[in-house]
Structure formats: C-alpha cells, structure tokens
Amino acid sequence: MLKSTLLKAVATTALTFSTWASAQAVDLQFYFPVAVGGGAAEVIQGMTDEYMANHPDVKIDAVYSGSYQDTVAKVITASRGGNAPQLSVVLSADMYTLIDEDLVVPFDDYLTTDEEKAWLAGFYPSFMENSQTGGKTYGIPFQRSTPVLYWNKEAFKAAGLDPEVAPASWDELVEFGKKLTKKDANGNVTQWGVRIPSSGFPYWTFQGFAISNGVTLANAEGNKTSFDDPKVVEALQYFVDLSAKHGVMAPGIIEWGATPKAFFEGESAIILTTTGNLTNIKTNAPFDFGVAMLPEKEQRGAPTGGGNFYLFKGASDEQLDAAVDFVQWITAPAQSAKWTMATGYVAPRAETWETEAMKTYAAEFPQVLVARDQLEFAKAELSTYQNQRVTGFFNDALAAAITGQKTPEEALKEAQTQADAVLAEYR
C-alpha cells in the first residue's frame, strides 16, 4: 500500500517534471549543407547561437551535413532509420523526391495567422516555383542562387572590346569569345573566350541556355520532361558548337570546381558560374571584373538553384512551430542581409534589399544586384519526381554530346525515353 502510493507519487512528480521540462525547452535538430567554402558554416552556427540566446526555450542542434548530395543522403538515411531531423536545408530541386519518400510536411499547417501567410508572399516568385506544388509550400528559400556571367575587364580591353559591355546574346557570346581566344606561336590556346563548367551537374548551367531559348525542361507537376524538344536540341547544339565549331571554349568536360581559378589565372576571359561565387571572386580576382545576366536568345533566362528549408515528419507540433519560427527569423532582413554579404547567395525576399546594410553594400559593389534583377527572368531548376535519377539521364546525355560521342539530338532523345520510363508512374 505504502509502496504503491510512493510509486504513484514518484510517477506524478516525474510526469509533472517532464511536462514542465518540455514546456521549458524545445529541442531541434537542424541539418545544413555548405557549398561555399569553410566560412559559411561558421555564419550559420553563429546565427543559430544568436537565435538561441534570444530564445532560451529553444535548443537548436545545428549539424553541418557535408555537401548538398551528402545532406540529402543523410536526411533520407536518418529518416529511414527513424531518426529524422526536424529541420534541414536540402536542394530546392529535391522537393519531389522528399515528397515521394513521404518525408516532409508542408509549411502551410504552421503558418496560421494572416501575418504569417502574408510572409510567404514576400519571397521572389521564381524562388517559390521549386518550393510549392499541389497548392502547398514545402520549401522556404534560404541559400538560393542563380548562374550569372562574370567577365574579365582587362582581357576585354586587351582584345579591343569595350570593358564595360558584356555579351548580351548568344551570337555576341560567340563573337566576343572569338576575339578573346588567344593562341601562342604553336597554335596552343593560352586564353579561352568562354568557360561554362559541365562537370557534376551540367544540366544547371545548360539550363540557362534552354530557358533563354524559350523552353522549360520539366512541367510544374514534376512528372514530364521535354528533353528532346527541338529548342532544347538547338540549345545543346549551340553549347557543343562553342568548342566544336567556334573554338571559343575548351573541349571536353569542364571542371566546375576549378572554374573560379581559371578565371583568376586568365585561362578564360568569360565564365559562367553561380552567384554563390561572388564573394570568392570579389576577394580573389586580381583584375577588375563585371557581372552580367546570362546571354539571351528569345528571351533572358536562367535557372534558380540552391537550398530550401524543409520540415520533416516525425516531429512534434511544438518542434515544428519552433522550427518555423526559426526559419522566419533567419530569413528576416537583418539575418538574410548578413548571409548574402557573407556568401553571395541571393537574398530571397525583396525587403532584405531595402535594408540599410544591403543598400550600402550594393552601392559599393553593384555587381551584387545582377542576380536579383535576373530573378525576373528566372525559372525553376530542373526538378522532377525521382529527381536525381532523371537529371542523371539528362547529365549523361549532355556529357555524351559535349564529348562528341553522340549528336545532341540522339543523346537527348535517349534521355527523354529513359525519363519517360521512370516518370510514367507519376502521371
């Protein structure tokens, strides 16, 4: 009798204590990838600490989770092992994959007040294309980017071009490129006109050309691709011709990671790479450089890219509420401005660009505005169900065409057949 009373008393105390404790602190685990060098991880860690200092009731365990590829692998492995994080930054293009794996919950259920709903509308629409599907919002833009064109003003001057004017169209890119390509006495190229990286994820840089040729690679439902559209073939032919026919770009697959270095070394006078490189290039380029939008054909165009915040299944409502609050805080102007200036990623909300800090920064360094202005013409990054596999087919096709193993048409037809076989079950 005494024993059972005692037990009850202990149990009640324990229960009270645990409810009290949970009311006191919400624990969150948050995975984040870093794709822009060592410093970015520190900035995220610092911002997380700052948030916790202001919110003693929330404890966030920020886990650096490797590259984007490592992160999605880690998130899926952990979820299948029943140990999902509550919050993670994953590629925006992986949205359909995460939905397909049934791992994520939409933000909508946790954005209840009108104020919170209005907050959603504050993001640039082109960033939301890969964040919403079926009327629900699964991703909140955070470290988002878009490819832009960087040019070496000194090389332009040396080649007799106006150093303040970037090539604006496909034809100009070839024309400028020819002037910028220099050879030595043996006929070996010492400076290429153009460098468009094609290793790892060639679909992304290529997509800029497809979009400017007036075609999107996948529909909004993520279940149909248009890889063999004549406009895509035309864009790929142009891409291949840059080295095969016009000789303004190095042949073969061009390494992504060595591209900024190639620019600094004067190996290439024009490069095409992510805005996530802006800070790096600003710090390290030994010459004056310009930033421009991608060249146009039928229209301006570029893909978006980078990572979104996602909420994961298996978390409690309190955890998700806290996670949403953290996301709102970290995308707010003050934090977002800090993040953009540290990395070069495009601040995803217009209001951030209105802050004093960003205005001062943009006044000193107007190149930072190019990416933002390009958003008007930007479209969603290629993204479908079973995204990595479908883009894998497309990447293989691009590589086969670039290395001359297949004609663009042949390669793209094949990729389309493969993609259709995978996506049929999602229609």
Next chain:
Amino acid sequence: MMRGSLTYDRVLNTLAAWALAILWILPLAYAVWTAIHPAAYEARFVLTAPLTFENFQRAWAAAPFARYFLNTTLLVSLILACQFFLCTLAAYAFARFEFPGRGLLFTLVLLQLLVMPDILIVENYQTMRLLDLVDTIPAIALPYVASGFGIFLLRQTFLTVPRELDEAARVEGSSALGILWRVYIPLAKPTYLAYGLVSVSHHWNNFLWPLIVTNSEETRPVTVGLSVFSAIDSGIDWSVINAATLMTSGPLLIAFLLFQRQFVQSFMRAGIK
C-alpha cells in the same frame, strides 16, 4: 667491362628511382607549396612568392581539427584493438580446433571479406539506431570490428605454427588460451603488424560511413572535417584544403620522418615475410 655495365646500371636505376620518388612526393610538395603561399600562387610556381601562415589559420578556424584528430585516433585505436581481439580468437578456433560447422562458418567469414560494410550503410544505420548508438565513435567502429580479412590472415599464419610447439605447451599443462597467448600470438607478430597497418590506413581514410552516422564535432573524424573544404560550389580553395590536410596528416608524416628507421626495423625484427 663488367664493372662498367654495373655502374651504368646503377646510374639508370638511381635516376629512375629518383624520378619515381619525385612523382610520388609531388602531391605532398604541392600541398606544402599552396599551404604556405597566398592563394594567388596556387598555380604559379615562382620562387619569389611571399610566404604566409594565413592558410593554416583559416583552416584551423574553420573546423575544430584538434578534436577531429583526437576522434580519428580514438576511432582507429578502438577498431584495431577490437579487431585484434576478435580476429585472434576466431582465427585460433579455425586453425586448431575441430568442431561441427567449421567449414560453413569459415565460408561465412570469407564472405565478409567481400561484403564490404561500405555497401550496407542503410541497414547498418538502422541497427545503430536500434542500439541507440548513432553519433558515437563506437557506431563508426562496430561494423568493422569483426573483420573477415583479419580472421583469414591470422588463420593462415596460425596454420604455419608447428604442431609440436602446440603439443609441447599442452604437455606442460597450458590451457587453450594460454597456448594462444604464449605460442601463437608471439609467432604471428609480423602478421599483426601488417594487418594493423592495413586497418589503420583504411580507417584513417574512411569517409562515407562516418559522415552518415555522426552528427557532432565530438565524434567526427578528420576526413569528415576535411570535406568542409571540398564542398565546391564556390570553387576549390586549394590553399586552405591543403593546409588542413597537412595539419591533420602532419603528425603522422613527422612521426614517420623521425622514426622511419625504427619503423622499418620493427617490421624486420618481427620478421615479416
């Protein structure tokens, strides 16, 4: 005539050896070059390049390498100790005892020589979760501690131990474990050394499984720490990667430089063949 051709031979050999040695040390030389010069000299090899210590400072600030180094050391020691213990017992059983199921069990061990734990990551992660070991150093170690390769190698060595030694010890009244400790293990020292080197080198370099199963800096090994710099959206920062690589591999390299004679001699003393 004979002497002349021999010298000629020697000169050629020396030249070839030097050429190969230079080729082999190139990556290290390049790592040193980039680590002590500003990034602008990553691809320019001019002797007047200014020296800097900044790359080390940046690398040091970017990740807690001292901790990572400690973790890797703990990890490698843990794996090695467990492997020696488990594999010795198992190899001894296979080499000197008759029992039903021996053939079948040995086949199962050999199978592990091929089924690399690296390809069973998803399944193993679930097991670790079940054991509540995710994000611990033992979780990185456990899939590797019972090594088919180790068992196989030690069994081969134990089989070469003359039966007479075994019998003699038995007559003196030693137990099975006593014989193992006094007869077999001392004779297998070179095998332990060779296997130890294979194991340490493998786990020192292992990357994927530690990345998946660990979350915090208290458990992560050096390789995962180094991968911060290989995330290449913004291009590869060779100076900092190489400074970090040197910092983490440096202790081992210096140890080798200082102790290389002893190192090779210990192999020799152990009589590895």
Next chain:
Amino acid sequence: MRAWKLKRDWVTGWLLLLPAMVFLFAFTHIPAVNSLINSFYSTPRGKRAAKFIGLDNYERMIGDPVFWKVLGNNLWFAMGTIPASVGLALVMALWVNGRLPGRGFARMAFFTPTVLPLIAVANIWLFFYTPGFGLFDQLFGGLFGWSSTNWLGSPDTALNAVIVVTIWKEAGFFMIFYLAALQAMPVSLVEAARVEGANGWTIFWRITFPLLMPTTLFVSINAVINSFRLVDHIFILTDGGPDNASAVLLFYIYEIAFKFWETGYAATLTVALLVLLCLLAIGQFFLFDRKVHYK
C-alpha cells in the same frame, strides 16, 4: 578419451568464435541477407510499400547498358591497377632497400600516399589534371610544348587518369610490405649466389622473387579487394563522368542506392558484385592456401 577431447574441442571452438560471429552476423550477414531479399522486391517509396517482383530487378540489370559499361570499366580498372601497383611496389622496395643515394627521401616519398587521406588528395590530383593552368599541362607544355589535355574531361582518358591516382595510392602502401620482407631476407643466400657469379637478374628471379611470394600473394589479395572498393577519389575527380566513362561497380551501386534511392535495384547490383568477387576469391583462395600452407 578421444570423444571427450572432441567434445571439449567443440565447445572451445564455438566459444572462441562466438564474439566475432555475433558482430559478423549483426553487421554483415543479416544486412546482406536483407539485401538479397530486397533484390526481389520493388523499391519502397513513401506510402507505397515494397512488393515482390521476382526477377524483374535482375532482368533490368541485364538490360541496363550502364551496368555493362561500369562492369567493363571495373575490369579495366582492376587490370590497370593490380599488376601496376604490385609491380611498382616491388620495384620501389628493391630500390630503397638497396644502396640508393638519398634513400631516406625516396622512402618518405613512397610512403606519403599512406598518410594522406584520399578524399583530400583527390583535390590535389584534380589540380594536376586541370587543363591549361594545371600542373601537368604547365609541365608538359613548358618542357615539350604539348597542347593542353583535358585528362578528366574526355571519355578516352578519364578512367586512366583515375587509375593513375589509384596506383599512386596503392603502390606506396604495398611497398612497405615488400620492404619489410626484403629486410628480413637472409643476406647469406644472395652473397652465396654472387660468389658463384650470378648476376643481378638471376639473383632476383631465382632467389629474391620466390622468397617474396607470400608477400606478393598478401599484397595481391589486398589489391583485388581494393580494385572493387576504392572509389572515394572518383567522387571528386570525375563523379563517374563523362557519361559514366569512369564509373566502376561500387560507385554505380552508391549512385543507385544513395543518389537515386532505388534500394531494390541497388541490392540486385550488390548481389552481382558479390557473385563476381566470390568467383575471384575462390580462385585466389586456392592459390594462396596452396602456396603458403604447403610451401
């Protein structure tokens, strides 16, 4: 008496095996059997559970051109890395064991691959291979006026470039084993042969090489396993490209399993890799057992 000893042997044997077997079953056999079972099921995705599909995954594998391509690549990779790394390791060991000027430097040079993690070193090789300002282009361009070569970006050279890095890594590592074996070799044998007027080649082929046989077999087994296991550097150097030209079997399995999340098909490919390795291992095991055990 005999029966009693046998029984006691049984128990001792089992007890000695028990700890290792527990770990082997928990982290290898049970997961591997799960993989085998999974190879007969479709990949579960979200709310759609896996369903039994018999041999469909195997049919898909037979019809998968990428599978055959990476299988071919892997065999080429094995043929390129195994003999070259074992052979070079032996030559290096002979050099640094002999009276080579600057022996300490050469030893350290050959030893470096063992302490530099492949994931870090791959970035350095990436720079060496970079066309234009990369080290090889600067060297060959400066010395011979060669035009720039895109080693990693062309399907003809990408796999071979990966093979070179693997050989660099492996030969330095294997050299240590040969060096130790050479140092332990009785000097009297070589001296005696020299007195009888045998030249260097004869001594090597008649005395040194046969005595090194156990080391050669040990090293070869490692080389074979590694030729199917060492893929870390491929992720950084080429990512399997261009168009799978430098992808090998384990890399492809990783891609299918952890990029495409097709666990069913990845399990099937794993089974194929296992069968292949089993065949190789059976052959090698017999060789190893005979040479070492009955020498």
